[in-house]
Amino acid sequence: MAKWAEAAAKEAGAEVKVLKVEELAPAAAIESNPAWKKHVDETQNVDVVTANDIEWADAIIFNAPTRFGNIPSQMKQFLDTLGGFWAQGKTANKVVSAMASAGNAHGGQEQTIHTIYTSMMHWGAIIAAPGYTDQSIYAAGGNPYGTTVTVTDQGIVEDAEAAVKHQAKRTVQVAEWVKAGLQ
Numbered sequence: 001m002a003k004w005a006e007a008a009a010k011e012a013g014a015e016v017k018v019l020k021v022e023e024l025a026p027a028a029a030i031e032s033n034p035a036w037k038k039h040v041d042e043t044q045n046v047d048v049v050t051a052n053d054i055e056w057a058d059a060i061i062f063n064a065p066t067r068f069g070n071i072p073s074q075m076k077q078f079l080d081t082l083g084g085f086w087a088q089g090k091t092a093n094k095v096v097s098a099m100a101s102a103g104n105a106h107g108g109q110e111q112t113i114h115t116i117y118t119s120m121m122h123w124g125a126i127i128a129a130p131g132y133t134d135q136s137i138y139a140a141g142g143n144p145y146g147t148t149v150t151v152t153d154q155g156i157v158e159d160a161e162a163a164v165k166h167q168a169k170r171t172v173q174v175a176e177w178v179k180a181g182l183q
Contacts, residue, residue: 001099001149001156001164002063008165012172014059019049021078035153049078051085059095059128059175061168062116066100069108071115079119091123093182095175097130097167098146105157109148117145128174136162 002018009016020043023030030036054060064071071079085091098120100112117127130137131144140147140163147164150157 001101001147001160004161004164005061005063005099005168008168009059009061009172011165012169014172014175017053017057018046019053020046021074022048024074024077051082051090054082054085054094055090057094058179059097059171060125061171062096062098064098064100064112064116066102066108066112069111069115071112075116086123089124091125093178094120094123094125095128095171095178096120096123096125097128097171099148099164099167100146101149101151101156103151105150107150110143110145113143113145113148126174126178128171130163130167130170133170134163134166136166139163 006016006018023040025036030040062075064075067073070076082091096117098113098116100109100116102109102112117129120127129145130147132138132142137144137147139158140149140160141158147160147167148158149160
């Protein structure tokens with residue numbers, strides 16, 4: 001999903017960084033879950049996000065797996081470290097959007113997005129949810145809050161690529177409007 005969003009945002013003219021939050025889980029936990037281990041191995045060369053990256057960005061698309069209808073502790077810890085940054089007003093007017101995934105169709109993906117958006121409201125960010133602004137949203141399962149997918153051993157179940165790309169382009173477009181309006 002992150003790669004689809006990256007491609008679409010670049011196509012829309014954005015300068016893009018694909019980053020990850022720092023992994024906090026012990027190696028034994030990761031090693032015990034083949035899918036988790038595979039993801040860690042596949043993303044080992046992806047840079048870890050910092051507060052400086054948040055300050056740099058006009059728009060941020062969060063993409064998180066669902067953990068019991070919530071965001072993973074890794075994402076929560078990163079957001080929690082930004083308190084001082086937020087207090088300085090450095091998160092205000094960032095345009096944000098969110099996507100989520102889980103291992104089953106009703107695994108809490110929407111709640112995960114809502115959890116991200118709750119933090120973003122505290123930031124003073126501007127949420128650019130995809131809504132029902134494109135037919136691709138319906139093909140991906142019809143989530144107006146952000147693209148959500150079910151991931152099995154065979155990969156993503158839903159036809160979500162077009163929805164992710166639409167969401168990314170919409171986020172870039174809203175960020176352009178906000179930036180122009182602030183200037």
